[in-house]
Amino acid sequence: MIKINITSRHFKAHETLQDYIKNEIETLSKYHEEILHADVILSFEKAVNSIKSCEINIKLRDKLIAASESSDDYHKSIDKAIDKIETQLLKYKSKNKKEKNNIKKEIIKTI
Numbered sequence: 001m002i003k004i005n006i007t008s009r010h011f012k013a014h015e016t017l018q019d020y021i022k023n024e025i026e027t028l029s030k031y032h033e034e035i036l037h038a039d040v041i042l043s044f045e046k047a048v049n050s051i052k053s054c055e056i057n058i059k060l061r062d063k064l065i066a067a068s069e070s071s072d073d074y075h076k077s078i079d080k081a082i083d084k085i086e087t088q089l090l091k092y093k094s095k096n097k098k099e100k101n102n103i104k105k106e107i108i109k110t111i
Helices: 015-030 074-110
Strands: 003-008 037-045 051-059 064-071
Touching: 003 015, 015 037, 015 074, 051 074, 064 074
Parallel strands: 003 037
Antiparallel strands: 037 051, 051 064
């Protein structure tokens, strides 16, 4: 279970939007099991024709992954930010896997 903190600046986020965010963040656990917590910050510019932005910070055991996106709708901003986080998690996981394999090979060579 990932601890999720949702902050909405200058407005109150609806329950449906909060549930949508929680569901999207929970799906990230399939990319990396060691996600400790997630901070989501929602904000907007101007009252009319506003640009809605979403910033997501994911804390792993030894790394912080962040992404921010802006669009005319919160759902679009959230989806784009989640896509960026997924890409970063996959890159981090593959890089970590390579490092672990190299360490195992070095141990075998020394024996």
